[in-house]
Structures are given as structure tokens and as C-alpha cells.
Amino acid sequence: MSKSYKIMFGIFIAFLAGLVILESLEKEPVNWFESYINQDKIPFGSYVLFESLSQNKSTDITLVDVPPYEFLQDTVHQGTYFFLNNNVYFDKDELNTLLNWVSKGNNVFLSANSISKPTKDSLGLQTETLLSTKDMRQRPLLNLSNPKFKQDSAYDFGRTSYVSYFNEIDTLKTTILGYADYLNENRAIKENYVNFIKLPYGKGSLTLHLFPKAFTNYFMLMEDNISYTEHALAYLNTNDKIYWDRHYKSGQTFQTSLMYVLFSNKYFKWSYYLLLITGVLFVIFEGKRKQRAIKVITPLSNKTYDYTKTIAGLYLDKKDHKSIINKQVSLFMEYIRNELRLQTTTLNDNFYRQVSARSNNTFEDTKALFNFLKQMEATKHPKKEDVLNVNLHIQKFKLK
Template sequence: MANKLDKKTKIYAVLFVLLIFGYIYLESTKKQPINWFPSFVAKHKIPLGTYVLNKELSSIFPSNNIETVAIPPYVYLQDSTRTGTYFFVDEALNFGDAEFLRLLKFVARGNDVFISTHGMNIDTLNFETERLVSKNLDEKVFFKQLNKAFKGIEYSYDRPFINQVFTKIDTLNTTVLGITGYINANEERTEEGINFVKHSYGKGNFYLHTFPEVFTNYNTLHEINHQHTANILSYLREDIPILWDAYYKTGKSKITSPLQYLLGSKHLKWAYYMALIGILVFVIFEGKRKQRSIPIITPLKNQTVAFTRTIANMYFEKQEHKNIAEHKISYLLEFIRVKLHIQTIKIDAVFYENVALRSGNSLEDVEKLFKFCDAIHLKNQITNEELIKLNSLIEKFKKTIQYGK
């Protein structure tokens, strides 16, 4: 029966392992889904990374020096001699007050700052934004730049995104450069708003844009929309460096942990999973093979009472009442030394008085007990009645200590 069970267990184990490896094979060979994570990182080649734009900037602006800034603007702009167009593109940007103040000073000296992100409420420049929502699911988004040089061409975008528009602008210092909205099935505009502006500040300009997806790999490689990207970039100056921000990014631009490195590669990821599964299988089956039933060990019985009874019966049967009495007197003296902390070297009136005070017995009862003990010591043999009397006196003495009179 046991051999039959072992054989069945082995069959199940082999089937389980084959099932695991079959699953791993199917998972490792199937087509991986497209990663639509909005990273906006220059090193990422996923659809919403900015690898293509970052590589093409040098050819688009051959006379400009392209510099990557991987530190916060607050730190980078400590040097007041910095010049260029500070280029920010990310899903969300949140500058601190002190940091934005340095950007203001940077622009006031004659530089530019280009910011493309979803939603920005910049109280310092009197800008506010809100989300533009289409009324029907069949409507499509449009983007249009107002510069006549672009001939009023409109562009669209077929991926879901957050379409933000400016609801408040500083009309005295701001120029509207682009708009966005929605068109229904009848080619009628149902919603419209401003999504690209130029704001003059000091000797420089802020360019504020609410559609960062236009700079991603997916859009720049589009057969039509790449021109939309080029039109927006045409506002960048060619006489100063372009400072590409690599600090404010939703995605991670570099590997920050060994596990991220393992899971970042398809082959290493599945090798890691196989190792974990192998360890799990080893623990399950190896642990089962090595485990043995633990025998129940019955604890040893306390034989002290039985032993005492046996010894007592031996003395009693041999009529050695004197030896029993001597033992009981010795145990009584030991009891007094341990419990009452009274020396028993000298049995006298002082001893009687101390024992009576500490035990709660009367002085007469204590004297009676120990004088009877002295009488026992002087006899060679004692009777059964004398042994019983001695035991009664000792038990009465102990009970008084334990329970009181």
C-alpha cells in the first residue's frame, strides 16, 4: 500500500513540474503587451518615452548646444550666469516657491522656460487650468496652432489622455499660440480652449503647453503628428543652449535596485521566476521526504509518594516505631529551621519562646511537644500509641503555622 502511494505521489510531482514548465514556456514566448506607461524619460523607447525627440534635438537645432540637466532647477540655477531655454516635459510638474522664483529670475535675465505638462496653476503668472471633457464618446480631439505660418492645419491624437486648457491668463503679457477642443461626427466643434501660450517676463519668455504627449515617441514617429511636434519646437530660440530637464520625470531614468534590473529583462525575469518555483518544489517534496513521525514519549511518573509509602510500610511491619519517631523528630527540627528560621542546636526555654512566637502555637503546647520528643529520645523502644501521639502533636503544631488556631 505504501509503495502504491509513493508511486502515485511521484506521478503527481512529475505532472506538477511539467505543468509549471509548460506555463513558463507559454508566458515567455507569448507576445508582450505594449507598455503605455507615461514615463517621458529620454532613455525610454516605450511609446510614451522621449527617446526619439532627445536624439533628434541636435539635428533639429544644429546650432544649439543640447545640455541634459539631471539636478533640480533650484540647484542648477544657483549659478546666475546660466543661459538657455530650460525645457520641461512631464505628466505633472510641481515647483516649489523658492525654485520657481529662480526660474523667474532666470527668464527675467533674457532666457526662456518651456513647460509642457498636464495642468498648471501658476499664481505668480496668473494662470489657471482645468480639464476639457468631450460630450460624446464618438468625438475626436483636435489641436491647432494660430500662427499663420502653419496654415491652420489641425492635428488629432488617438490615445486617451488628460486634455487641459487655460481658464485664466494674463492677457496683457500673454500671446495665445495654440488651441484644442473636440469635434463631433458632423465635424462640428463642441468644446474648445487654449492649450499653448507665450508669456513675456522681463527680458525672456515662458512657453506654457498642456499636451506633453506631443513630444513622446508615439507622437513624434506618427506619419502626420510629427509635424505638430516640429511646429511647437519652432518657437525655441536657436541662439542659446537647450537645457533638457532630466530631473522632473514620472518614470525612472536609471535602475535603482537589483530586482528592477532582473525584472527589466524578459529572460532574466523568467530565470528568476523559475529559480523561485524550483526552490518551492524542493521545499515541498524534500521536506515531505525527510519528515518522520515523532514518537510520543510518556513522561516519567513521580514515584516519590509510592517510595515513601514503601519505606514507611517496611518500618511499620518490622515494628521499628523508635526509628520512625526519630525520623519524624528530625524532620520537625528541619521544618523549624527552614520555615521559622530558628536554630535547633540548643533546645531550651529561649528556644520554646521563639518557636511559640513565630509559629503561633502557645508556649505550653510547644513545651509539651518537645518534652515528649525528649522522652522519646531516652527510650530504646516505644509503643504504637506513643508513635501516634507524637505524630498528632507534630501535625497539630504544623497546622497551627499553616492555618492558625
């Protein structure tokens, strides 16, 4: 790598390192997603609530990842089914299964902004979203109806959010547990919009709450709001077994790939990018195949011509013309076998036709050549001119 390349490479790596450091120092934005998942520590997760209940030695919590219709097929389950989500929509079959389970002496605690129409119809309820004409910020206020739990200054949610309330209930059967309103100058609930009720069903009961954010990390850790959550949970019998629903969750967890986990963490993500870019740069600048220079070796010279010239000279010096002619004929026959791919054991007219066809010579010229070679081989004392003449005929034949 040249010096200029090294400088460029160093600057680029320093730049990337700076980006990683700046990214790591940057404060991660708050995730305001309403997941309600018991493992989530984000503002609208339910980690604080779940841990608070789990620390109570008398509370036995079972996590349920399947819908109630499937879970309640096992009739041995007894206790309280706990639902917490933005929306909880049971269909008719699932609702009938759940209500049948409640009627046998079990309980349901459900907190959601919106519940399904079959649920409201079966329980004689109607809900509506509260609209504020005075303040568009719509900061919810919450309070409880029980004098022991009620607070003079309502619990302030602290952020803009909408509030749902029950605008129709069966007052003979329903117990009102809490109210909601929007923030005003006195921080007091002026209109009693019911958002928290309990109603009996068979041998059991259903507790319905229409502001699930009151059970999230954000609300419980804000000022003295945790007392609202604790008092609201007083209607949840923690001595019973609690079946914590994880099926009806806006942030329901799914199986994710390793790459998803990698990119969900900014530190892992930037480490991966840095490793990837460094690898690419290495391939560009250092990935070329390196080897020592190969020494140029001069190939051995072809001595065949010199050898042939020497042997021929010996024959000429001895005046052994017959042997030279025999060698010439033998080499020619080898040429026929190797180049023309013909056997030379039988020399007849059929052989001459094949040779003529493959060598582009006429049948007459071919036959005349072989007759001439036979004549030269039969000559007992050939002359120097005969040697030259044999070579001339053979070369003429090959050049056709």
C-alpha cells in the same frame, strides 16, 4: 531515485517549461504610464523627441536631475530650460529663482497638463479643464495658430484624454500659439480653447503648453502628428543650449536593486523561478546524502576474563596462595584510589573514616576489613580457604 519519481520529475519539468514558453510567447501588455522620461520607449515616454533633438548637431542638451532652485545657483547657465511632465509645480522660492534667470535673457519651454498656482498668479494666468457634453470619449484635437503651421484638419490625439486650456491671459503681452478642442464630426476645432502661449519676461520669455502628450512617442509616431510637434518646437530655439529637466517627472528614476531589475523582465523572472524550483526539486529527490554501505565489522572479543582466569589458574596450580592474596589486596587498593579518589599511602583512622563515608560502609566495618587484610598479608603460609575469605570480604565491602 526510483523510476516513478523520475517520471514525476520529468512531467513537472515539462510542465514548467511549457509555462515558460507560453509566458514568453504571450504579447506583453502596453504600458500606458505617463512617464515623459527621455529614455522610455513606452507610448508616453519622450524617447523619440529626445533622440530627434539630439540628432540635430546644432543642439546641445544637458540633462538636469536636480530642481531648478539648486541647478540655477550656478549663474553661468544660459539657454532654454525645458520642462515636460503631467504636472509641474514650482514653489514660490523656486519660481522666483527661475523667473529671475529668465529675466536675464534666458527662456523656459514648459509643457504640462497642470502648473502651480504661484506660477499662474505671477504670470497673470488662469487655467481650466475642458469638459465635453456631447462625447464622453473626449478625444483631444490640437492645432496651431500660425497660418504657416496651421492644418485644416486638426491633429487627432486618437485616445481619450482631458484637455486643459488658458481661460485667462494677458492679451497685450501674450502671443497665442495654439488651440485645443475635442473630436467632432468635422475633425475641426470649433471653439478656440487656447492651450499654447508665449509671453515675454524681462529679457527672456516663457513658452507654456498644456498638452504634454503631444511630445510623447505615441503622438509623434501616429499618422502625421509629428508635424505638430516639429512646428511647436519651432518656438524652441534649438541653437541655444537646452537644459532638459529630469527632476519633475512622473516616472522619475530611482536606484533600484538587482532583484528589481531581474523581476522587471519577464524572461529573467521566469528563468529565476525555473532555476529556483529545479533546485528545490533536486534537494527533495537527489539531495539525500549518498554513501556506500559500511561493512559491519565484528568487534574484538574481550579476553580480559580469559586472561585473568588463566593467570589465576597458574597461581592455584602452584599453590602460591600468598601471592594471590597480595594481588587481591593490591587490586583493592587500586580500587580505593581510582573509584573513591583517596590516597592509600597512610592507613589510619582518618583514612578509614573517608573510605567508609565514600563507600557507604561503617567506620567499624571498614577498619575491620583493613585489619583483616593486613593480617592476611602478614600470614606466611596462608591456605586456600584464606584466599577465598579475602575475596569474600572485599566483594562484600564493595557491594555496600
